[in-house]
Amino acid sequence: MIPEAHDRTGTFSDAAWSDVISAVDRTYSELVAYQEQLEAQNAELDELRRFMASVLSSVSDLLVVVDQEYVIERTGGAIDRVLGPKHLAHPGAMVDDLVVDEMREKLRCVIDQVIASQEAVTLEIDVMTDAGPTPLELSVGPRLDERGRSRGAVLVGRPVGELRSAYSDLEASHAALKEAQGHLVRNEKLASLGRLVAGVAHELNNPISFVYANTHALEKYTSRFETYFEAVQSGADRNALIALREELKLDRTLKNLRGAIDGAKDGAERVRDIVEDLRRLSAEGSGETVSFDLMTTARTAADWVIRGTKTPVKVSFEGGATRLALGNPGHVQQIVMNLVQNAVDVLAEKEDAQIHLLVFEQDDTVLLHVADNGPGVPTEAVPSVFDPFFTTKPVGKGTGLGLSISHKIAEEHGGALILFDTGPEGTCFELTLPAGGAT
Ligand SMILES: Nc1ncnc2c1ncn2[C@@H]1O[C@H](COP(=O)(O)OP(=O)(O)O)[C@@H](O)[C@H]1O
Ligand SMILES: [Mg+2]
Incomplete structure (x- = not known):
């Protein structure tokens, strides 16, 4: 029940006063609490803002946030370094002022498309910088509000030159690595070739020395027969020839002759087989x-x-x-x-x-x-x-x-x-x- 505020004389009763005072007290302490809460939230926001600013300033790409009307809301990252002091981008300016004339329409189209589809698009675009038009690789993504509606776009870009030079550095080190690898593969090939050659050399050595020893013997036998034939030619009598044949051990020589020829043939055949093996090995290497x-x-x-x-x-x-x-x-x-x-x-x-x-x-x-x-x-x-x-x-x-x-x-x-x-x-x-x- 609402206390009766006035008595019959028209003045406030004590009870009414105390109600008013306690209501004021309550409101005041609620205000104080609310104020404290606001301050705490402010401090938090401030901290968050500083944190975001420091993160944005250390991003090596340039950042531009635009609204649906292509107006720049915020910039960050390496934008100042990339554009240079004379071409700084300011919040409130139009984003297409940043790019060369013939690309303005294209940029607007891409922003429209991203806002409509809510899907990021990457394009190469020339921006105006103190050093002249500079190609940027630009990724345009949608900026959504808490209900998932497009509010604008976020543009993240990096000079193509930097990308290209990073890429060509990568290419160069890749090439160097490949070169080193090729070198090592060649070494390994040479090493296995070396092993093969050592094996082949050893293998060939035997039959070749065999052939060589036998040709030596054949040489010796030939000179004996030459001596005999010379004696025949010069008309030596039968007895002298018989004695000479004995002296030169021609009968045994004749037998050995066959053996030496067979041996040399065997050795030569072995060499032929080895060569055949090698030929097959290299032919089989063909895949x-x-x-x-x-x-x-x-x-x-x-x-x-x-x-x-x-x-x-x-x-x-x-x-x-x-x-x-x-x-x-x-x-x-x-x-x-x-x-x-x-x-x-x-x-x-x-x-x-x-x-x-x-x-x-x-x-x-x-x-x-x-x-x-x-x-x-x-x-x-x-x-x-x-x-x-x-x-x-x-x-x-x-x-x-x-x-x-x-x-x-x-x-x-x-x-x-x-x-x-x-x-x-x-x-x-x-x-x-x-x-x-x-x-
Ligand atoms: N039979 C084995 N017994 C012990 N270690 C082996 C054997 N085969 C290969 N390895 C090990 O594997 C390593 C790589 O072998 P490999 O690729 O043929 O290169 P490499 O012979 O040039 O060292 C060798 O260095 C050795 O440590
Ligand atoms: Mg090995």
Whole structure:
């Protein structure tokens, strides 16, 4: 009930006064609380504004916020640095004043489009700067209010020159990297070529020295027959000729002659076979996919490596007759040579060094295990062995590309190369290839 404010004499009663005073008090303290709240919010806003300003000023791109009428609301980022003191952009100015005349219409169209579609658009545009028209890569995005309606657009730009120079720096370092990589790949190729040549040289040396020794013998035999024929020519009598034949051991020489010719022929044939092998290897390097016997290829590869090394290693093969795989035998031979070479390398100091090659079939694949009884791959190196350029060998000895190239070749064949097992007892790599059909 509203207290009666006036008594009959027309003055305020005490109760009425105290109600008024307490109402004033309440209103006042509510005002104070409201004022405090406002101040706190103001301080918060101020802090936020300073924070935003410092963030915006350290953005390396230029920022322009415009409304729907293309009027600049705010600027920030590197805008002053990009435009220069004479072309500063001020809030309230039209955004198309920033760009060269012939691009004004285009900019307005893009802003309209972004506001309508609420989707960002990127364009290249020339802005007026103290240094003259400068191309900018400009991304125009929509500025939305809290209800998701377009209120204008935010333009973020960066001089194309900076982008181009950053890009060309990137290109240059990429090219340098590729060059270095190519160099290393060439080194690895030379290293495997070196191994191959060492093997071939060793292999050729035997039959050639054989041929050489036999031609020496043939020379000696020829001069004996010459002496005899001269005696015949000069009319020596029968007895003298018989004695001379005895003296020159012509009967034995004749027998040896045949042997020497056969030996020289054998040696020459061996040389021919080796050359044929090499010819096939290089022809098979041409990229043709065929069905081939993995066992034979593995054997040839291991033989080439072992012949070129001074490390005494016992190499054994297991896997029966033919195991046909599908691929490029020349490339697969490269993989096996790399694996065997790595095994030989870790066995250099080892007594009773052994390498075991096993070929077997599993489902639609043919597998090759190359196992050694070396010290194993160090635990910390296991995840890296297939990485290009990863090597634990001294400079000049290892390129770290053997396994990564082999891995790539295996994958190109639709197969795989994995580190199957390693430990103090030795290491085993497993090569998987698709099985080949009957040739
Ligand atoms: N059979 C193996 N036993 C132990 N470590 C091996 C074996 N094969 C490869 N590795 C390790 O993997 C590394 C990379 O081999 P690879 O790619 O062929 O390069 P590289 O032989 O030039 O070092 C070798 O340096 C070695 O540390
Ligand atoms: Mg290697």
